Amino acid sequence: MPVIRVTLIEGYDEAVRDRLLEGYSAVTRTVLEALPEGITTVIEEVKQSNYRRGNQRKSPKAPPPAPEQLVRDYLGAMEKRDLAAARALLAPDFSMVFPGNAKFTTLEELIAWAKPRYRWVGKHYDRYDTVPGMTEAVVYCFGTLHGVWPDGSAFSGIRFIDRFTVKGGLLQDQMVWNDLDAVIRAVS
Amino acid sequence: MPVIRVTLIEGYDEAVRDRLLEGYSAVTRTVLEALPEGITTVIEEVKQSNYRRGNQRKSPKAPPPAPEQLVRDYLGAMEKRDLAAARALLAPDFSMVFPGNAKFTTLEELIAWAKPRYRWVGKHYDRYDTVPGMTEAVVYCFGTLHGVWPDGSAFSGIRFIDRFTVKGGLLQDQMVWNDLDAVIRAVS
């Protein structure tokens, strides 16, 4: 039933405004379980000169890419083994935790660790989920792994899930869970 | 910078209104990366008699529990092995996927499958994340498992993550990933 109106300084591009409207709609739907057609969301844009806080004009900075996009870019770069591009998306204190509680802080460590596990691996993504937050956003994505074992045999359909913390347009950390060990145990 | 105002029929309890304000704040922060102190959120409550859609008064139904709470309740009931209480929170077509792509539709199947894996297991939760959505919400929680192996030895600190789809106040499905197999492989 609610009507959500947002007063916004004009100038944000449509994709950003879309994400706001989607986000407000989803929050409302989730919290109230209101009928979708009863949820109205509106952005009311005002000129920059028509807005002040503390009697000061505000110059909104360009918002960062959507957290999901950032994660997609990172995962794409990793899949193409474009480490430079991937690294550019990482916060200085980026850290990773992989199955078996394996912890890394550099992509090189990760690659070294993975080397004996498979010759190569690819990912099919079933879905991305973004958790909005005041201090950071979280992006989950899950799907299945496919690739080639060290012995040259192929595998596919192995479930995985990644969790990324995103802040200030950079990835803060990555957590990974998957069924690789379960599959190996099952076949061994 | 934005001001988000929500026109709401009065009568929602404070916890529900809190969740709306938190949600709108988080969406705004995540999408715009606006400074937190520049994000103002306001609920403007109106009497039920002062609101119409299509010239009809609306009687907002009581919103369901927060998705996170639903998941906490379910996990708590499972931990206490209160299957009746747990089952009451499940949608009729509830389904589960556990490590190794083990699929179940009843709690009995799950319990039977788990029996040879450990004598008992408990969970420490590091964090819950809720993803709002128009058709369903998603709740993630992750942390560590502790318990006793079949051979009577103890384990702890084994990473896990659960993903629940929540809709209409019921859990639709559960997906689980954990490091149990990785740990078993490592020690075997």
Place this chain on the structure above:
Amino acid sequence: MPVIRVTLIEGYDEAVRDRLLEGYSAVTRTVLEALPEGITTVIEEVKQSNYRRGNQRKSPKAPPPAPEQLVRDYLGAMEKRDLAAARALLAPDFSMVFPGNAKFTTLEELIAWAKPRYRWVGKHYDRYDTVPGMTEAVVYCFGTLHGVWPDGSAFSGIRFIDRFTVKGGLLQDQMVWNDLDAVIRAVS
């Protein structure tokens, strides 16, 4: 699609607020042909002390009865031949025009004119229509007449329509059209 919000000093009773919401809904529907479920109307009540025009507080006077109610009251009083009650609802310069362009300014003139036309007459109302306006409202009502002719025979189902101008809680004028003459001609 539109959202119509009305800032109103609190204190108007529910029936008055209902009529506002109905009126705004109907105007919107009629002008835009928007889908009804897309038309949201909201009254936002504020304390009298929280409203000023020209830096003056305003004390809204009690609104008059709905124009339709005024007409119903008048017609009811006339049907009961309670001339005093009927007269109390008429503006000082009230005037009437009846079929054949018969014009009156007093109820006595009307009664004298009607006397030879029928022994008595009653009305069945099919519908009332109210036309809102800045200077006056107009109320139409139509239906059928039934009664007894001068010769003692009965009649019924004779179409009529009344038009009243309403202003300041009083009827300003009445215009009447009906099929009495058409019926008389048809049977004669």
Place this chain on the structure above:
Amino acid sequence: MPVIRVTLIEGYDEAVRDRLLEGYSAVTRTVLEALPEGITTVIEEVKQSNYRRGNQRKSPKAPPPAPEQLVRDYLGAMEKRDLAAARALLAPDFSMVFPGNAKFTTLEELIAWAKPRYRWVGKHYDRYDTVPGMTEAVVYCFGTLHGVWPDGSAFSGIRFIDRFTVKGGLLQDQMVWNDLDAVIRAVS
């Protein structure tokens, strides 16, 4: 005293917005009898991309002509005996009721019925009244008839009133009352 603000997707032409503002002003004046200068009406237009209901963008369809205009067009076409133009404005199940309870569903029936009543007839309109509504609008117009009797003598100043139901840009029905019979009786 009230302030009426309407959030509207931009793109409606000025005449449509004028009719909204007039309608809201008139409803407010009629219901509250507020002083006209205390009634403020405002349309706040937002970009189509800044509005969602149920997280869906909405594309407002072009609103139909004003009901009064539709009636004027119909009556004009009938006066010019442009039956094709008149017929184009009628709903498929259009029906008419004329004095003496004469009922028709086609213009041809009407014309046949009217033929013996007068050689020709014209109308002077004193006023149009529109009644907004959720399911249909009603347009009343009244004034005087002038023309030529079958015997070649002229008449004028004979009162009439028409009532049209308008929906979806088409006329649904017409009801007519007039003093023709009263005048004929008076002179015969």
Place this chain on the structure above:
Amino acid sequence: MPVIRVTLIEGYDEAVRDRLLEGYSAVTRTVLEALPEGITTVIEEVKQSNYRRGNQRKSPKAPPPAPEQLVRDYLGAMEKRDLAAARALLAPDFSMVFPGNAKFTTLEELIAWAKPRYRWVGKHYDRYDTVPGMTEAVVYCFGTLHGVWPDGSAFSGIRFIDRFTVKGGLLQDQMVWNDLDAVIRAVS
């Protein structure tokens, strides 16, 4: 013409809300020279729990007395020679400038300086003016002095003006101009 609406956490007393509405009205009138009856000001109060900035609830502190009231209190205390009461209204670094550029920081200095100028002095106030500001408010008051010269003769009607800076509920400084010297010169 403008409509000024203020979203305010509920709980401010009526006098405070009055001053807001008066202030917004006066600013609008002064800047736009809009007709007073076209200036609508409204406070829309919301529950404290319905307002967040940066996802934090806010607890508005009780506002200080009106700057004009503070000045009146101070001048009243000085007239009654209640130095303790007067001193309680002064900021720690309060300073004064009197005619002839006489500067003081304590009330004792002021009294010592004034002693040879008159036996006693009283003030009639013609008007108070308050200048709102982001960092401080300024209060002006002017009128006439009356009293008794050192020689025992009376005086009255001598023009003066005081200017006070007010901040945080305390007086920051006082500037005084008057015609005492002009009058003395004129009579000497």
Place this chain on the structure above:
Amino acid sequence: MPVIRVTLIEGYDEAVRDRLLEGYSAVTRTVLEALPEGITTVIEEVKQSNYRRGNQRKSPKAPPPAPEQLVRDYLGAMEKRDLAAARALLAPDFSMVFPGNAKFTTLEELIAWAKPRYRWVGKHYDRYDTVPGMTEAVVYCFGTLHGVWPDGSAFSGIRFIDRFTVKGGLLQDQMVWNDLDAVIRAVS
């Protein structure tokens, strides 16, 4: 904490809108002592065709210059002895009161009165203060006088204050206080 939103017919230039936002910010800060960063002010401009009062469109007249600017222009013209320019800014019944209660209604009277007091005088302005009001604005300015005495010796640093009433883009009156007599007495 408050959010102040102003619905304004579009077309006012930026300087005017700036003064509105500054004024509302300052009133809010002064009355509530709210933290500056918690005071949000927004102008929501609407097309002239989207605004009606009493069902009438409004054509806002161009607002007059800021009262402070008017005073600056007047004082500048007087300093340049451009009496025609100065006079053009005065209301027909403009009046002045100078030290010693000297009252004038024409600039010529003022000049005649000042002639024996100094050969010439200039002003340094420390600050302008504007007091908004419903019927008139008040502008205060103060600072120091410098110039040349009748005997040819120079003076400077002599405190003064002016008070102007401004209405309808004209100065209504001027009140002046200064230390000239105090200084003369001190040196004599």
